[in-house]
Amino acid sequence: MMGPNMERIRLYFCRTRKSFTKYKLGTVILLVFLYFVWNVPVMTIFDLCDRPHYISMEFTGGVGNKMFQYAMMYASSRDKALTMATELPIELTDVFNVDEAISNTQVAKLRKFYCFKTIEDARDCAFESNVTTTKNDGDIHFKGYFQSWMYWVTYENELRAIFQIKSNITAKAQRYIGDLLLKNNITKQELEDLVFIGIHIRGGDMLTPSKQDFGYQIATEQYIHNAVGYFNGRFRKTIYIVCSNNMIWAKSVLSKYANMKYVENMTWELDMAILSLTNHSIMTVGTFGWWIAWLTGGQTVYYKYPFRPGSELSKMYSSTQKDHFYPSWVGLE
Numbered sequence: 001m002m003g004p005n006m007e008r009i010r011l012y013f014c015r016t017r018k019s020f021t022k023y024k025l026g027t028v029i030l031l032v033f034l035y036f037v038w039n040v041p042v043m044t045i046f047d048l049c050d051r052p053h054y055i056s057m058e059f060t061g062g063v064g065n066k067m068f069q070y071a072m073m074y075a076s077s078r079d080k081a082l083t084m085a086t087e088l089p090i091e092l093t094d095v096f097n098v099d100e101a102i103s104n105t106q107v108a109k110l111r112k113f114y115c116f117k118t119i120e121d122a123r124d125c126a127f128e129s130n131v132t133t134t135k136n137d138g139d140i141h142f143k144g145y146f147q148s149w150m151y152w153v154t155y156e157n158e159l160r161a162i163f164q165i166k167s168n169i170t171a172k173a174q175r176y177i178g179d180l181l182l183k184n185n186i187t188k189q190e191l192e193d194l195v196f197i198g199i200h201i202r203g204g205d206m207l208t209p210s211k212q213d214f215g216y217q218i219a220t221e222q223y224i225h226n227a228v229g230y231f232n233g234r235f236r237k238t239i240y241i242v243c244s245n246n247m248i249w250a251k252s253v254l255s256k257y258a259n260m261k262y263v264e265n266m267t268w269e270l271d272m273a274i275l276s277l278t279n280h281s282i283m284t285v286g287t288f289g290w291w292i293a294w295l296t297g298g299q300t301v302y303y304k305y306p307f308r309p310g311s312e313l314s315k316m317y318s319s320t321q322k323d324h325f326y327p328s329w330v331g332l333e
């Protein structure tokens with residue numbers, strides 16, 4: 001007689017306790033077979049439920065969203081000793097040091113057999129402590145945006161290693177900056193007290209009618225001038241490296257300044273790598289610019305009004321927004 005398929009039986013027992021109550025008779029018959037027919041030792045039967053628990057994430061949105069989602073999942077997996085079981089988006093695996101924790105087929109199987117408890121954040125751009133304090137007694141599936149550094153600040157150093165941009169991309173970015181200095185005849189001596197400031201201008205894609213209805217706003221021209229003024233007031237010699245998905249507007253706003261260098265027609269990962277090599281950041285709105293500022297690690301200036309006051313989007317933030325923007329970052333209008 002053929003032996004039992006222990007893997008399937010393990011999945012049956014581990015799926016959820018509901019299996020036992022829902023299929024009482026089936027469970028009893030299975031136990032009888034395990035013990036009397038297949039002579040499986042009692043201890044092994046008890047051990048059937050002893051398995052690691054898993055954590056997964058529903059990745060959605062642009063790359064900045066996905067970085068927040070990954071960071072949230074990573075920190076929770078460390079806090080709760082859960083194994084990450086999720087299909088990672090290629091934007092993350094192609095560009096950063098994130099490893100596939102578990103293969104895609106294995107993930108599919110786990111998600112089919114185990115009951116992941118879905119936990120969703122109520123406010124996408126704020127820290128929600130009740131999301132993190134969920135009892136640690138099973139498999140967790142996160143759904144949401146989790147746009148707060150507070151979820152993972154304890155693991156920030158580990159995340160810096162994970163979100164290190166792959167070396168071939170960084171090498172290209174370094175060559176780009178090197179060429180730019182050469183083209184502008186910047187000498188080694190001049191370079192010594194030159195401060196690089198990255199500007200990321202997120203443009204019109206935030207202004208679709210549905211996004212505007214929800215409350216999205218983009219940075220104003222006045223904000224950009226205030227932000228440039230902020231750094232010009234602090235450093236004697238500056239050079240600005242500008243990336244934007246609305247370069248025509250960016251150039252028209254910045255045309256009155258001499259020391260602006262525009263990075264055009266690059267891939268998003270090169271934009272990110274080039275800007276992260278600068279010393280300080282001017283962000284406008286959006287999570288892509290947020291992560292560039294984080295990767296850069298210098299002083300950051302952000303636009304204070306990424307949402308229209310009173311809008312649905314405004315309710316996604318806390319009143320101070322300091323759980324979304326780092327308290328040390330400077331908000332200007």
Ligand SMILES: *[C@@H]1O[C@H](CO)[C@@H](O)[C@H](O)[C@H]1NC(C)=O
Pocket residue numbers: 119120122128130131
């Ligand atoms: C956390 O608390 C908020 C506000 O009280 C609530 O809306 C939300 O459903 C809670 N979330 C979870 C996962 O318990």
Ligand SMILES: *[C@@H]1O[C@H](CO)[C@@H](O)[C@H](O)[C@H]1NC(C)=O
Pocket residue numbers: 166168169172
């Ligand atoms: C970096 O290398 C990977 C393979 O390791 C390749 O897929 C990718 O296109 C390269 N990126 C650049 C910008 O050269």
Ligand SMILES: *[C@@H]1O[C@H](CO)[C@@H](O)[C@H](O)[C@H]1NC(C)=O
Pocket residue numbers: 183184185
């Ligand atoms: C850099 O120097 C070269 C040679 O002296 C000159 O032709 C070129 O115009 C200079 N470029 C800039 C941006 O000043």
Ligand SMILES: *[C@@H]1O[C@H](CO)[C@@H](O)[C@H](O)[C@H]1NC(C)=O
Pocket residue numbers: 264265
């Ligand atoms: C970037 O692409 C646009 C549209 O194809 C083109 O007009 C522009 O000259 C390019 N800029 C650079 C610096 O290559």
Ligand SMILES: *[C@@H]1O[C@H](CO)[C@@H](O)[C@H](O)[C@H]1NC(C)=O
Pocket residue numbers: 194195196277278279
């Ligand atoms: C600015 O960044 C460059 C390139 O990363 C670095 O070599 C330089 O030391 C930095 N300068 C300052 C003043 O931090």
